[in-house]
Amino acid sequence: MAAQPDSNSRTDDINLTTPSFFGGNDPHTIWRRWRTEEPVRWTQGRLRHGFWSVTRHADMRFVLMNDTRIFSVQRHGANLPAGPEFEAPEDALFTELSHSGAQLAIMDGQPHTDLRRQFWNFFSPGGVRDLDAMVRRITNNLLADLLEQGSCDFTTDFAGKVPTAVIAAILGIPESHWADLYRWNNMLAAPEDPEFAMGDALATQTEGVSNIMRTCIDLAASKRGKGGADLLTALTTAEIDGRPLSDTEIGFNGLMFFAAGHETTRASMSTGLVELMAAPDQWRHLRDHRQDREVLRRAGEECVRYSSPLTHTLRTATEDTEIGGQRIAEGDRVVLWFHGANRDPAVFTDPERFDVTRQKNEHLGFAVGKHFCLGMHLARLDMAVMLGAMLEHLEDVEPAGPVEMASSNLFWGIKHLPIRFRAKSGKALREEGT
Template sequence: MSGEAILPPDVAREVIDPHAYAEWNGLLDTFDRLRQESPVALVKPEDGELFDPFWLVTRYDDVMRLSKDNKTFLNNPRPVVFSFRQAIEFSRQATGSDMLVDSLVVFDAPIHPKYRRLTQDWFMPRNLAKMEAEIRNIAEATVDRLVAAGSEADFVKLVSGPYPLHVVMQILGVPEEDEPRMQMLTQQLFGGQDADLSGTGMENMSPEQVVQLVAGAVKTFEGYFAELAAQRRANPTDDVASVIANATVDGEPLPERDMAGYYIIVATAGHDTTSASTAGAMMALAQDPEQWARVRADRSLLPGIVEEAIRWTTPVQHFMRTAAEDVEVGGQQVKKGDWLMLNYVSANHDPSQFDDPRRFDAARSPNRHLAFGAGAHQCLGLHLARMEMKILFETLLDRIETIELAGEPKRATSTFVGGLKTLPVRFKAA
């Protein structure tokens, strides 16, 4: 790698430290400085640090450009999420791939568009409209539980966690009794850096043990979905599990590993990210009782609240890309084979694109955030996420007269998928 801008070791550590992402405002301060001083900078390991160098990309325009240019900036062959060398080596030994899960997220053309088309129509608004009544029933049952809790509750535990989980499992075809298992495995996969979420005492684990824990979650997922796929091949239904189980590409069924990866990405990314955005929206509204009252009176404000919550929260905090050729990015000379981090947290808080970006502004327009990515790899479930959040908040606004914080919210310790892990609220039912 070559380049003039190299991050100081303390800043480089902060960018890859999951604890930094739990201390949100301090991290945003760091990104504010980097966008001004070193918008594209090399992160190099110090002695003893077991990761490969990569370019950190922090400005909105650069992240948007790289997200859309899938020919120059590839998902393969390096991991698409920041990984330490021992994780890559473990994955290579266990699966033959640098990534534990091969899914839509990791493929490039020509495979990616063929795989994406298998379920893309299912997740378009016209088809999702058929699900609206069922999703509304799930929202009603979720708010029933909140109201039954009395006047105080942890919104994440009672509402924003279980609601999108139940929705996506219904869509996928997973029985309700298996949902707690899916939640636990997702948290081990995405929230593995947070001891509270993974429930494994990970602060006492070596890096190798952490990798093995994540690999164990992947293996359990694969076994579960292999059984589900066999059931859906024998008895197809109208759920997404049946679509994947019976799909063919170029006249051939999906390879077992690719099929497992397809199930895993729908099952995990389909709820954990929406949970984070939903909790972010509620935190913003609970901090601003006047805004809650306004949107209760004027529901036309709701789509703006949903979109702003997704930007403001940025659940998927980064993805990695690999340069397919020598290229200039933000004034730096990136070489073929170099690894780059597209930092969506920084991009979504870039004041050149978003006026006063740390302020939650439901009327923000335009709001061309990057929380769903952009280009060929834009989130497959973005229409579902918006629909889920809108329906839930319509239900909450009908049933909850006032709401406020009842304690200090806490963010997850995670460099990849992040958001609130606790949100204590005090409320009055309507």
């Protein structure tokens, strides 16, 4: 373990372990500094359990590629607790579950591989290709409503709603639940944010997590044995170690799919639009190539690299090892900061520049290794369809108010992005269906 940090670096540590810091400050200055000065660095912050912060691309890749072999996601979960009050598992539902191996994202070894395989059909390139028409229909219908208004909160009215509707349709969740689930998810992801808080942060997160889980468990129970083709039905027939999932495991995995399925896509698109509004030449480039899926796909990748919507993931060393020359002891926690890796000048030319024409974009925004994003192809589809529709139907898009960030050190989240625009045409967009 490292020596105690001096008081200057202590401020950085405290900031990165304080979700409200992310609500209105620029954490990039910290990652930029650490990448150069101390790329694998002991961080205590305000948490009881300190951790190693990893900020370089090569080091992060090394950890991810050694999942299960040298690092465990199961031992202490994949995320930093939102604050010290979340560190006593008996008090924190989400934290307790994060240690229990009850969810795909937080499992090691063969059980993880086996469970992941059971969901692959929903998210494979072929499975996702079949969703193309549905994603278009959802996108076009939502956009048609907005075009009539001429302004909107891009994050809540569009970038959040499209992926929410898409993942809800895949899960088989009726529309009557979507707004509640979206609200509860904000409580889970940003429990310190005054906009989402219900009581203190711990109570807020517990309420969000239990409500989403309860909804998934009840819906799955109503689907059990009926042979549906949706993902909640698949959870009722899935197995871990040859036995069916318990209700808690169904709820916790349902929550994972819902949260992962919309939160990160909405953040990528929102950050991308902020950058595009500031770079009209890039908007024009995309508009001129809006029929070209490859151009749109590349733009989506840059939105993911630049925004890195998941700020970090966490692993625990299962043996003594080294990361980037720094000795790490068995049992030490390691936090991988995606922004650090995705703006590492050793890998990216002009890394701080948002550039939709970037050709070589080996970002780690979807991770690599055993836990690489299961929904990556779906996220790419969502983003390409949304971008294509915006470029086709919106003109003169501009900010209509300040951007507001969520208080979360887990998701890099714009929560409000007011914009105004001119509509080319709206009516032709509307299509029948979900």
